[in-house]
Amino acid sequence: MGGAQTLAATGQLAENMERIESLTQRLAAALAQKPMRDPGVEAPGADLMVNAGMAWAKMWAEQPARILEQQVKYWGATLAHYAEMQSQFARGKMTAPEDDGAEADKRFRNPLWRSHPYFNTVKTQYQINAQAMRDAAEELDMLNETDQYRLNWLTNQIIDMFAPTNFFATNPDAIERALETEGESLVKGLENLVRDVESHGGEMVVSLADNNAFAVGENIGTAKGEVVRQEKLYELIQFSPTTEKVRATPIVIFPPWINKFYILDLKPENSLIRWIVDQGYKLFVVSWKNPDPSYADTGLEDYVSAYLSVMDAIEEITAEPKLNAIGYCIGGTTLTLTLALMAQRGDDRVNSATFFTTLTDFSEQGEFVPFLQDDFVDGITAEVERSGIFASQLMTRTMSFLRANDLVWGPAIRSYLMGEAPPAFDLLYWNGDATNLPGKMTIDYLRGLCQQNLLVGDGYPMMGHKLHLSDVKLPLCAIGCETDHIAPWKYSWRGIKQMGSDNKRFIMSESGHIAGIVNPPSKKKYGHYTGDGDFSGEPEDWLEKASFNPGSWWPSWEKWLRDFSGEQVPARVPDGRFGPAPGSYVHQKY
Structure with missing residues (x-):
């Protein structure tokens, strides 16, 4: 019996060695496919190292x-x-x-x-x-x-x-797993590594979720609706009503175009899209194009034009002269530019604006300081001039290193050292389903908004106007998130403070950039803070006077929105000419 076990173990070892040899060859071939990038997007510039060396020499001398x-x-x-x-x-x-x-x-x-x-x-x-x-x-x-x-x-x-x-040699969990599986975990880990490098064109980007576990439109992003307009930069989706009557004034959500819109509709129980529709609103959502290199010359001005085009389409479809607009993250930043332009043009179609985790004042850059200096931005500039786009995997990698242990090293350990398959986690699947950014838009955003902070300073030049935060004077509500490391709530609050509206409200949700927004009332998980319209002090002053409310912020916001949404009218099923939701743009990968 012992001899048979020994022979089986020897056979398994030989098989594993063959697999390792084959996988090693595949890995070498995959790594050779890694594209050459400007050093500026790979590491800090030499100036930082020189300055650190000079500071050390100065300390040693003095x-x-x-x-x-x-x-x-x-x-x-x-x-x-x-x-x-x-x-x-x-x-x-x-x-x-x-x-x-x-x-x-x-x-x-x-x-x-x-x-x-x-x-x-x-x-x-x-x-x-x-x-x-x-x-x-x-x-x-x-x-x-x-x-x-x-x-x-x-x-x-x-x-x-x-x-x-x-x-491996200093990780007891990995050693224990290898002993338990007779080395199989190490082979599977190598398989996972090869898969990731091959699927990312030579880049070692760890998969955070099982890419085969989800299909948009089948088990995530399944809210019913129709694509009612299709343009070069966007598809416009109108979601089907679930109530007999709806508010007359439609709502449009502008998501960020660095990710797909279905973060707001991952599954029925946490879908903000479904919840808004269930409250009796006409809801439109923009699904952005995932740009390829042919979009290299598409800039922020083109996205603002797309916002205006969306509003034209909604007015044409609903025959309503007003709408309520929502912008999420960079989608809210661009909504601000659009509203400032509309104000200067005398266009008052937007009845109210809501901003989800939106930055508009970039005087404080928080955790993005390392990525917003000239060496890094110069590297991105060289990269987009070469390729025409800022590739989604570069953006994902950059964001991941803001939480490296959670989004880089931890997943790498589980996948490569422990040999575990990526989890079937819808949020992490969405996180990996990012989009490319057009070259010109990337530089417009990084130079004009993040580095030069023109919306607060001299004004952002666009279409013959100089746009300022103070131009935004319509009723507005902003939602920040307490532990948001991408758009810290205090920075968001300071931007809202500088807007020219006399009717503005701020809500702070518990949790972070995603979980704080995707926080359905049914979960009763995270609470929120509400305060008055006093923006005269600092965000800490506002929070000190704010009231804590258990549960989701969604009902508090909807109660505010109701005043700008008109009377109830009979609901109508959308007439889509471009197919059902979630549309075709959401499936595009380059």
Whole structure:
């Protein structure tokens, strides 16, 4: 019996070795397909490294004692750690300190990080090294705050990249899984790695979700409706009513064009689209084109023109002179540009505006500081001039490194070291279903809005006008999210403050950029804060006076919107000439 088991194990090992050899060849071929990109989109420019070197040289010349103190502190902690380890080895017992921080760091949840001498030593030394690196970066006297922020950010990226959990030999979970599966997990992990590199054209981008588990229009994005207009940049979807009567004034949602609109309709129980329709509203949603290189010269002005075209179409379809507009994220930023242009032209078709997690004042750039400096933007400029687009996988990669442990290293560990299949998670599937950005629009946005902040300053030039936040004077409501790292609620609030409206309201939802918005009343998960229309102070002042309300913000917003939505009229089924929702543009991938 034992001999048979040995033969079977030997056969399995030989088979795995053959698979590994084949996969290694495929991996090498796939990596060779990686496109050459401008160095500016791959790493910070040389100027940051030069400035850091100069700051270190200056400190060494003027304050050598500070550098020596750092080194003594580091070596003292390291020697104390090894002395403690030797003592515990001699006693034959590992007693890790209770406050070592491992419990708070989900990467070190495996009990072996505390109880096993090898893993505890690796973990503790990693923590000592990480703290020494952070201290060294933070204590450098950089030329300006931006360089200091970028250096600290880059240091933390390096620290996260070299975490012991990212390597098989120092990851107890991966070693245990390999032993349990007789090495099968490592082969599957290599298969997952090869699949990801092949599917991303030579880039190592970890798959966050099972791409075969979802199909838009079949098990996600299934709200009933019709495509009522199709243009070069968009499809306009009108969703079918579910009530006998609807409010006369239609609603249109402008989603961001860096993602697909179905984030608002992932599944029936958390679909904002379905909920709005169920409240008795005529709802239109824009589905943006996923641009290919032929859209290279499409700029922000073209998107504003598309907004106006959408409004023309809705007026033609409904015969209603007014509408209520909603903009989500960058869709809200562009809605602001559109409303400012309309105000200067005397066009008052928009009855009210709602902004979901929208930034309009970019004087504070938050976690995007590393990506909005000239070296990175210059790199993007060179990239879009070469290819015509800012590729979706570059955008996804950039956003992922804002939460690297959650969106890069954690998924990579599960997929490549543990050999796990990506989860069937609709939100993560949507996150990976991003769109390309037209070259000109990318630069318009990064230079004119993010870097130069023209909406707040000299005015954004467009169609013979200079557009300002103060031009937006219609009734408006903005929703920010408490833990949003993409559009921090305080930055969003400050933009709303500068708009010229006398009738404006702010709501702050608990949770982040997506979960704070996609927060249906039925879940009773996240609450929200509401306050008065006083924008005279700072966002902290507003929050101090705001009232907390349990549950979703959706009903609070709908109650506000009702006043701008007209009387109830008989509902009509949309007449679509371009096929049923979700349309064709949402399926396009390049």
